[in-house]
Amino acid sequence: MSKTKNAPIKPHSARNHNAAPLSLIDPTSDKQATIGLEYMTYDQLEDFGNELNAVRQRVLDDLGQKDADYIRRVIKVQRASEVLGRIGIFMPFFPPAFIAGILFLGLAKILDNMEIGHNIMHGQYDWMNDPMIDASRFEWDNIAPSQDWKHGHNYIHHTYTNIHGMDRDIGYNMFRIDEDQPWYASHRFNLPLAFILMLVFEWGIMYHGVELDQYLQGKITKEDFQGRRKRAMKKIRKQVFKDYVAWPVMGIALVPFTGWWAPVAILVANVVANVIRNIWSFIIIFCGHFPAEVQTFAEEDAKNENRGQWYLRQLLGSANISGHKPFHILTGNLSHQIEHHLFPDIPARRYPEVAEDVKLLVEKYGLQYNTGRLSKQMFSVIRQLAKLAKKPSDPLKIGNSPESKALRRAKREEAARRAEEVRTPQLTS
Amino acid sequence: MSVRTFTEFEEGYKMGIIRKALASRPVASLTSPYTIDHYLDQIHPMLAAENVRAKVVEVIHETGDASTVVLRPNGAWKGFTPGQHVQFGVEVDGKRRVRVFSVSSSRANKNKTFSVSVKAHPDGYVSQFLHNDLKPGTIVYLSQAEGEFVLPRETPDDVLLMSGGSGITPVMSMIRTLRDSGHTGRVTFLHYARSLEDEMFSGELDEIAAALPQAQVVRIFTRKPAEGAELKGRFSIDHLKHLGIDPSETLTYVCGPAGLIASVRDTYEELGATEQLRMEYFKVPSVDLNAAEATGTITFDKATIEADNSGQTILEQAEAAGLKPEFGCRMGVCNTCVVKKNHGAVRHVISNEITANTDETIKICVSVPVGDVNVAL
Numbered sequence: 001m002s003k004t005k006n007a008p009i010k011p012h013s014a015r016n017h018n019a020a021p022l023s024l025i026d027p028t029s030d031k032q033a034t035i036g037l038e039y040m041t042y043d044q045l046e047d048f049g050n051e052l053n054a055v056r057q058r059v060l061d062d063l064g065q066k067d068a069d070y071i072r073r074v075i076k077v078q079r080a081s082e083v084l085g086r087i088g089i090f091m092p093f094f095p096p097a098f099i100a101g102i103l104f105l106g107l108a109k110i111l112d113n114m115e116i117g118h119n120i121m122h123g124q125y126d127w128m129n130d131p132m133i134d135a136s137r138f139e140w141d142n143i144a145p146s147q148d149w150k151h152g153h154n155y156i157h158h159t160y161t162n163i164h165g166m167d168r169d170i171g172y173n174m175f176r177i178d179e180d181q182p183w184y185a186s187h188r189f190n191l192p193l194a195f196i197l198m199l200v201f202e203w204g205i206m207y208h209g210v211e212l213d214q215y216l217q218g219k220i221t222k223e224d225f226q227g228r229r230k231r232a233m234k235k236i237r238k239q240v241f242k243d244y245v246a247w248p249v250m251g252i253a254l255v256p257f258t259g260w261w262a263p264v265a266i267l268v269a270n271v272v273a274n275v276i277r278n279i280w281s282f283i284i285i286f287c288g289h290f291p292a293e294v295q296t297f298a299e300e301d302a303k304n305e306n307r308g309q310w311y312l313r314q315l316l317g318s319a320n321i322s323g324h325k326p327f328h329i330l331t332g333n334l335s336h337q338i339e340h341h342l343f344p345d346i347p348a349r350r351y352p353e354v355a356e357d358v359k360l361l362v363e364k365y366g367l368q369y370n371t372g373r374l375s376k377q378m379f380s381v382i383r384q385l386a387k388l389a390k391k392p393s394d395p396l397k398i399g400n401s402p403e404s405k406a407l408r409r410a411k412r413e414e415a416a417r418r419a420e421e422v423r424t425p426q427l428t429s
Numbered sequence: 430m431s432v433r434t435f436t437e438f439e440e441g442y443k444m445g446i447i448r449k450a451l452a453s454r455p456v457a458s459l460t461s462p463y464t465i466d467h468y469l470d471q472i473h474p475m476l477a478a479e480n481v482r483a484k485v486v487e488v489i490h491e492t493g494d495a496s497t498v499v500l501r502p503n504g505a506w507k508g509f510t511p512g513q514h515v516q517f518g519v520e521v522d523g524k525r526r527v528r529v530f531s532v533s534s535s536r537a538n539k540n541k542t543f544s545v546s547v548k549a550h551p552d553g554y555v556s557q558f559l560h561n562d563l564k565p566g567t568i569v570y571l572s573q574a575e576g577e578f579v580l581p582r583e584t585p586d587d588v589l590l591m592s593g594g595s596g597i598t599p600v601m602s603m604i605r606t607l608r609d610s611g612h613t614g615r616v617t618f619l620h621y622a623r624s625l626e627d628e629m630f631s632g633e634l635d636e637i638a639a640a641l642p643q644a645q646v647v648r649i650f651t652r653k654p655a656e657g658a659e660l661k662g663r664f665s666i667d668h669l670k671h672l673g674i675d676p677s678e679t680l681t682y683v684c685g686p687a688g689l690i691a692s693v694r695d696t697y698e699e700l701g702a703t704e705q706l707r708m709e710y711f712k713v714p715s716v717d718l719n720a721a722e723a724t725g726t727i728t729f730d731k732a733t734i735e736a737d738n739s740g741q742t743i744l745e746q747a748e749a750a751g752l753k754p755e756f757g758c759r760m761g762v763c764n765t766c767v768v769k770k771n772h773g774a775v776r777h778v779i780s781n782e783i784t785a786n787t788d789e790t791i792k793i794c795v796s797v798p799v800g801d802v803n804v805a806l
Contacts, residue, residue, distance in 0.1 A: 068523030123764035139462035155757030
């Protein structure tokens with residue numbers, strides 16, 4: 001067997017992988033992306049990218065015992081809250097313990113989904129090489145199966161952040177949250193629908209990951225869709241059985257002492273704990289992307305972007321929430337949404353320290369850094385939802401107006417024509 | 430023909446009822462999506478229904494660069510068969526480093542400990558750590574014992590055990606077990622080391638030679654032959670002839686460096702005795718960090734494809750080999766393309782960091798193989 005081959009490994013060569021994501025490269029032209037040109041030149045964008053790469057590298061070089069201890073401490077607190085919560089809700093005959101139990105269980109689910117699940121599944125702790133903290137093996141206490149969530153969130157949302165038509169998180173196919181989204185009659189109910197989604201948010205995330213809309217539009221195959229549906233059903237069965245059947249059934253042991261209602265109380269406690277978590281994660285996630293100043297982008301402007309432009313899009317497409325340390329932990333440090341989007345794979349506990357570097361760069365290049373108290377960001381989101389629910393006067397912004405339909409058709413034909421142009425030379429050569 | 434089985438030693442390894450109950454499905458459905466071990470682990474790391482953990486009891490320095498680590502496993506450990514190996518994980522600075530080591534102790538150990546023996550490799554982070562820094566009381570992470578290179582349940586009378594260098598460890602486990610189980614057949618142990626100083630377990634080998642009259646312990650020092658040694662040099666058929674061993678009728682185990690294994694295999698093939706031969710390579714990962722060229726072979730384990738390392742990322746090489754691994758952003762952001770790297774070293778194309786852990790998760794879109802790499806694709 002020959003053991004050598006003359007393919008030199010270039011030192012520091014990222015073989016173009018450190019550039020724009022593959023699918024954002026426009027095969028029909030090598031025109032550079034126009035993102036960020038209103039703030040800086042291409043050279044500056046290049047520097048901006050390099051400076052952020054250096055920030056990332058500094059943190060990666062410094063990872064060690066303290067990061068491992070941190071995530072294990074959070075996991076310990078989460079497990080303890082869960083056990084306390086389960087014990088508490090087993091005492092429906094003693095209301096203080098029962099209510100404390102619900103709150104502990106809610107806290108456990110919040111920690112599990114935010115600081116633990118979300119961050120581990122980004123691969124932030126893969127370097128620890130601990131199978132219990134490994135992104136590819138981790139499953140969270142949430143209806144959404146991790147595999148499909150990781151695809152929709154880590155890949156689609158984090159790569160194509162805030163690009164219309166590519167990031168399925170813009171309004172979740174349900175809300176009009178940005179001026180550039182077409183308006184449909186259902187958007188009149190932006191606010192009440194958002195309120196309902198808030199209560200059942202984990203089911204919404206699961207449904208989002210099934211990608212029925214993508215399947216109906218022919219963007220994913222039938223096999224892909226059926227795999228997603230199957231995984232979702234399996235996870236639903238497990239989660240529903242655990243919270244709404246198995247644990248309440250254990251409560252039957254209490255019936256001789258309390259009466260018939262003990263299992264029902266345990267069931268209700270589980271529902272409430274899940275809803276507490278849903279409300280919290282909904283608020284944090286909506287405040288991270290949907291306040292008014294957050295920018296969205298057109299596909300044409302993002303094609304062939306460089307690393308600096310990719311970073312810039314993440315920066316302008318996210319919003320932070322200010323607060324104290326316990327608040328940041330409860331949000332899974334998604335209160336540092338900007339830093340999270342710049343560096344999704346570095347441990348979340350590093351975001352506060354990274355934010356200092358990011359703010360210096362923001363100042364240096366005269367950029368915008370969207371941050372504010374939770375109340376401010378929430379108010380901004382609510383105002384956006386309300387404002388964009390109204391029917392716009394511009395017919396081009398109304399999704400089913402003849403004008404916008406004609407515009408979309410023209411765009412589709414143009415894209416098809418270009419794709420054909422790319423294919424033709426290959427066929428003839 | 431005398432026959433001995435190992436059942437008498439198996440009693441201590443039966444899984445307890447409580448442990449079994451904790452690892453059962455009803456419990457798992459209450460703790461879903463986690464297992465009971467995720468909770469027990471918070472109380473004490475040794476307390477686990479399924480995850481094997483062990484406490485280091487003692488670190489014995491065998492030679493200048495070889496150590497034996499004596500371990501007391503928790504109840505999840507199912508025991509081993511002589512010749513098997515374990516994945517041995519130790520955490521240093523927050524990172525679990527995993528290597529594969531052979532069990533070296535006798536199966537008949539009554540005090541429920543077992544040991545692995547390790548030769549510190551100059552570039553081997555874990556073996557160096559074990560040799561120099563590992564302290565009794567440390568908790569290590571193990572897999573169950575694995576491997577097919579084992580003595581049969583019913584050992585035939587005549588057994589030939591051959592080893593070279595640190596390949597002695599699994600064979601040592603076999604010969605110790607044969608001694609402790611009172612094996613009465615003829616056992617020949619033939620070991621090749623560079624010199625007496627390089628040989629592990631020298632004292633015990635002398636003891637075994639004395640304790641087992643029917644056993645023949647022959648040690649050959651290839652670089653510095655002992656005075657008046659009856660055999661010299663590297664393995665050849667003459668060594669077996671001299672010892673009066675008929676390869677076609679003797680169950681033979683050989684473990685050691687590739688060169689030794691190759692010559693033994695060739696000899697047995699020539700004599701038509703391959704059915705009697707059991708082999709295990711002793712792989713020492715070697716990483717040439719300064720290699721200007723891409724070297725080595727990339728092995729896609731599940732697809733059983735081997736290809737020369739082209740120096741491209743593993744994702745690109747897998748695609749070039751006709752595989753379709755899952756990928757996302759192709760820039761190291763989204764973590765979609767992570768796979769298990771079974772062994773070998775890879776370099777991260779952006780940070781240039783080199784990692785060489787066994788059983789480690791890597792993002793294949795930003796990992797370039799450095800030398801031989803085996804990935805679970």
